[in-house]
Amino acid sequence: MRLPTAECHTIDLSADRRTSVVRTVALFVVLAASFMFGALQASALPQQALNSRVVLDLPEGFEPSPLFSGFTNENLGVSYVIFETPHEAYDELISGFTAEGLAKRGITSVERGTLPRTDDHIYIRAQQTSPTGTYEKFFVVFRTADQSVLVSANVPVEIMRNRTITAEDIERVLSSAKTAAHLTVRELYRLGYLGEFKRAGTVIGTSTVYTRDGRFEPERKGQSRPVFMIAPSLDKRPVKEPQAFATKLLTSLTGYRQLKLSTPTEVTIGGLEGISIEATAVDATDENPVNLLQILLPAPGGGYYRLLGITPTSQTLIPEFRRIAQSFELTDARR
Incomplete structure (x- = not known):
């Protein structure tokens, strides 16, 4: 995957x-x-x-x-x-x-x-x-x-x-x-629940990936496995139409084809009101069918947080992804 x-x-x-x-x-x-x-x-x-x-x-x-x-x-x-x-x-x-x-x-x-x-x-x-x-x-x-x-x-x-x-x-x-010799660290958000998932690391400083084994790549090449990620937007531009924007983000996800989206629903997580969409697709890398959950949370003062879970259809993890997402909250640095 x-x-x-x-x-x-x-x-x-x-x-x-x-x-x-x-x-x-x-x-x-x-x-x-x-x-x-x-x-x-x-x-x-x-x-x-x-x-x-x-x-x-x-x-x-x-x-x-x-x-x-x-x-x-x-x-x-x-x-x-x-x-x-x-x-x-x-x-x-x-x-x-x-x-x-x-x-x-x-x-x-x-x-x-x-x-x-x-x-x-x-x-x-x-x-x-x-x-x-x-x-x-x-x-x-x-x-x-x-x-x-x-x-x-x-x-x-x-x-x-x-x-x-x-x-x-x-x-x-x-x-x-x-x-420089040392990096500066600033956490923007936290998850109160991960279940069996472990933090695999970050990219561009603030986007975080979680997997069951804490690895980015599977132990065996081509092995499909579930992943969950959080990706803040790269600017503070207000999200004027969250439902349309969330749909556009999910349909433009690279590496997947035959995307079929469910009807968007409204959610409230960590005091933030957002949009949740489930989808099915085929992983273009290994041709395996997958289920996806995306939650878009517009942030205070502009920008947004994108929570995305992807799992092989053989593993019923969408409810677990929802539980992880519900534990999301901003740190004091972003309140």
Whole structure:
């Protein structure tokens, strides 16, 4: 079964499980384009992202995002999103950055370039159209003594066209990317009940995956198994039509086909009112039928939390997913 996400320090890079990194990169580039919000100043100061070791030299107007590992300029709709993996994952990480591979994720106009960096790295510029608009995309992948790092810059095309921000501005920031010795940690939510599920880790700092064995990839290649994940939105944009938006999110889920959705229902979890949808589908990776439960919870002050459970139809876990979801609550950091 395709895992929605993975965590850098627990990825198993054995030959049978290498695709975990590539799949995670695929999720990363999709997430980084789907939920961005928005005049750069000449001065730049080093800033470290929350739940990350990465430091970028950023102009005034950028702040660490409370929802993901990275930075945003809400006035411009520009963001930098960060993904970290172990040092040895570098070759697998860059393998996903081909024109063909990116095209499968809706990323086009791919061009390779160079940056004034002295480390091993690749730099790519591209474009992507998402539900929130069309974005210029800038990717740098580099490795340090103990990490491999991907930084994605996402800029609305109109900002580039009127030269409020230029490619040189973005390249200057990406060239400055480095890592600190320690990460900063900020928890946004918690689960009071997990049953047999265990935390497998996080991606982009705040999205969390849970499996029964605490692994991202199954012990046997191709083995179908249930997973549960929580993914905060990448910005604080208000969800104006929760039911329509929840339906759109679920029908756009990559890696699954023949999706059939149930009628959305209203739920209240942790004091948040949201939308619950069940669905059936076929996993495009292993052709196994699956059941899905998605719960969309619009957050106070904008944005949302997406709770998603996926299980082979042979395992009746939707009630268990609901019980896990009902234990969701925000921490003091998000109240």
